[in-house]
Amino acid sequence: MKTKKRLSIRSKIQIMVMAIIVVALLITSTVSVISMLRIRSQAKDILTARMERNLSNTVVNKATLANAELLRYAEYTKALSDYISELYESPEKYKPREVLPPQPLDNNKEVMKRYLATREVSYEDVKDEIGLLGNAEQIFVPVYNSDISNIVAIYLSTKSGIQISYDADSEMTANSDGSEVYYNYYGRVWYDLAREKGQVCFTDVYMDDYNRGMMITCAAPFYSELGEFKGVVCMDMLIDDLYSAIVDFDVLAGDGDYAFIVDGKGYAVLPKYKDLNIKDDKEMNDELIEAIMSGETGVTYSEISDCYFAYSPIESTNWKLCIRVPQSMILEPVQDMSSKILTSMVWFILIFILVIFMITAIVRSFALNFTEPLFALRKDAEEISNGNLEHVAKIYSNDEIGDLAVSFNNMAISLKDYIANLTAMTAEKERIGAELSVATKIQEDMLPRKFPAFPDRHEFDLHATMDPAKEVGGDFYDFFLLDDDHIVLVMADVSGKGVPAALFMVIAKTLIKNRAFMGGSPSEILEYTNEQLCSSNDSEMFVTVWLAIIEIxxxxxxxxxxxxxxxxxxxxxxxxxxxxxxHSPAVATIEGLHFKEHEFELHPGDNIFVYTDGVPEATNAENELFGNERMLEALNRKKDSNSAEILDNMKLAIDEFVGEAPQFDDITMLAFRYFGKQ
Incomplete structure (x- = not known):
């Protein structure tokens, strides 16, 4: 009987490694070749799909940037509106500043000038108001000369028939003798739009009255102290300038691709379009026009022009940003890709053959030197894995296997150190957890939590809760009787979270309560607290506070x-x-602050609900905010409930909205119901 030929471990390793490598390479090569052939055949679809994704992402990103640029115009316009409202609210603070009609000699000079809406408006009747509004120059000039360089004019138009403008176009409107100029702006789109919307808004594209070109206007209303509509303040911008500021960019750095903006009426903002409505554009079919005007984001191919159009809405306006890219620019790389794939396949086959020979030689050498120390290391590993961390592996050679033996020895040492450190860290974590539990209990004990809080008082019912985002929080509430006929309600939110906010909260709560018992109005209490906190506020923390004193x-x-x-x-x-x-500013922001007061009166059956920003800013998994509308809806769902039930219902509504999303901010609420004298 013949004896079966014995194979050495080295031979077995060579055969096994070579077989695995060859099979792996064959499988990899086959998959790679098939994949390259499929990519070659599907290159057009792949590139088209990728370009559509890129175009969609690009148009969304550019629309976001365009929206941010337009919001800058809106912010400047809002600042103008606030300033003019301040003029009407506090006219005694400002000296009259005369504003003249347009003067011929002022051409190409940025100056203030006045217009009257109709001849029925007498200068003598509105002289005082013109003098007051002349102070608007203090904000018109810096805004006109700000980093928004494409403003044509800034002007305000009042309900009483006054228009005051700051621009360099006096020659267009001035009479030769410098006499009064009349301009009836009632019924103008920018005037009616801002008055009806009651907020900052943008007009669609329109032709400028002075033939300076296609124009858009950013307008905002302003009001008196009593909320009465007093007029509109505007900034005019030429379409060409606006295009250069927010739309003029290269999409693929090629010929035929460009971007443009479409307003709510379908007019396109681009030098080649000028007055063209996209509905009259022969490059676009009805389906494409409808998609662009729908306000949705997407990419549509137009067979008429053999181009792709990507579009996305600009949120702050009724406009849409569009990008046009010819299909030829997308498919141009396909032929080049096909040639490169064929070249890569040839090189792949050559490299595959070379790798087989190299691996054969390497495996033979590797198997010869590897087997003996490998078994020793196996025994060393088993010894260490069994828990003998004192075992030391023998180092046979000064190579990777020798390094592996050193690593085993270092691993044993590291494991011993790790176990020791883990034990210490676990003890420290338990200590910190215990201290945070104590801190949480201390903070809870500082807030009044016993309800009913005043069981012998039947004139009112109140309840409050605080749910911190961490173990300890920065929100706090308080309520206490100053005397038999006055109760103080406090709701506050310290900036930041965790232990620093909790410590700041303790100080602020104590200062407010102590100062309240010394007597004084809510503003005096907050002014005292502000001074005390500002005196040693190196961490620059602050606290928002709502404080009320109610005569029961x-x-x-x-x-x-x-x-x-x-x-x-x-x-x-x-x-x-x-x-x-x-509002007044937050407490501990600036020394010497004075806080405004607001008087109110409660009648039997009235309820007050105060809260911190953790309620409207509660966020769900889709990153949506709970918001004031949902908060009011939750309150009104069971609006006649008692104070405790109101807070329970609100917390339930927040939990249902947030779902499994983590809580990022403290949620603190207080409900007060007034019954009146019993």
Whole structure:
């Protein structure tokens, strides 16, 4: 009987490694060749799909940038509106500044000038108002000369028939004798649009009255202290300038690709278009025009022009950003790709053959030197894996296997150190957790949590809760009786979270309560607290505060709001509504602050709901905010519930909206219901 030929470990390793490598290479080569052939055949579809994705991403990104640029115009216009509203609210603070009609000698000079809407408007009747509005030059000039270099004119037009403009076009409008100029702006699109919307808005494209070209206007209304509409302030921009500022960019750095903006009426903003409405563009079919005007984001191919059009809305306006790319630019790389694929396949086969020979030689040499120390290392590994961390592996050679033996020895040492460190870290983590638990308990004990808080008082019902985002939070609430007829309500939110915010919260809460018992109005309490916190606020933290003092017998109250959320109030038989008024700055921001006060009166059956920003800014998994509308909807769902039920219902609504998303901010709420004298 013949003895079976014995194969050495070296031979077995050679055969096994070579077989695995050859099979792996064959499989890899086959898959690679098939993939390259498929890519070659599908190159057009792949490139087209990729270009559509890139175009879609590009148009969305560019629309976002364009929106940001337009928002800069809107922010400047809003600042103009706020300043002019301030003129009407506090005219006694400003000296009259005369504004003349347009003068011929002022051509090409940026100057203030006045117009009257109609001949029925007498200069003598509006002389004082013109003098007051002349102070607008203090903000018109810096805005006109700001980094927005494409402003043609800044002007305001009042309900009373006054228009004051700052521009360099006096020659276009001035009479030769410098007499009064009349310009009836009533019914102009920018005037009616801003008055009806009640906010900053953009007009569609229109032809300028002075033939300077196609124009758009950013307009915003301004109001008196009582909220009465007083007029509109505007900034005019030429379409060509606007195109250069936000649309003029290369898409693929080729010929025939460009970007343009389409307004709400379908007019395209691009030098080649000028007055052209895209509905009259022979390059576009009805399906493409409808897609662009729909306000959706997408990419559509037009067979008429053999071009792709990508489009996306600009959120701050009714406009759409569009990009046109010829199909030839997309498919141009296909032929080049096909040639490169064939070349790559040839090189791949040659490299494959070379690799087989190289691997054969390497495996033979590797197997010869590898087997003996490998088994020793296996035994060393088993010894260490069994828990003998004192075992030392023998180093046979000064190569990778020798390095591996050193690594085994270092691993044993590292494991010992790791176990020791892990033990220490676990103990430290448990200690920190215990201390945070104590801190949480201390913070909870500082807030009044016993309800009903005043069981012997039947004139009102109140309840409050605080749910921190971390173990300890920066929100806090408080309520306490100053005397038998006055109760103080406090809702506050410290900047930041965690332990620093909690420490700042303790100081702020203590200062507010102590100062309240010393007497004084809400503004005086906040002014004292502000001075104390500013005196040693190296960390530059601040706290927003809503503080109210209510006379229980009459329901009359005084509140001060230092940068905090608007409270919601429900009158008896009505719905919850936000009470919005101008805030003062947050406490601990600037020394010497004075805080405005707001008087109110509660009647039997009225409710107040105050909260921190953790309520409207609660965020779900889709990154949507809970918002004020959902908050009011939740309040009004069971609006006649008692104070505790109101807070429970609100927390339930927030939890249902947020779902599994983590809580990022403290959620603090207080509900107060007034019954009146019993």
């Amino acid at each position: 017998s009459t329901g009359k109250g005084i509140a001060a709001n230092a940068g905090h959320e608007h409270p919601a109030i429900k009158r008896a038989g009505g719905d919850y509504e936000l009470v919005e008024y101008r």
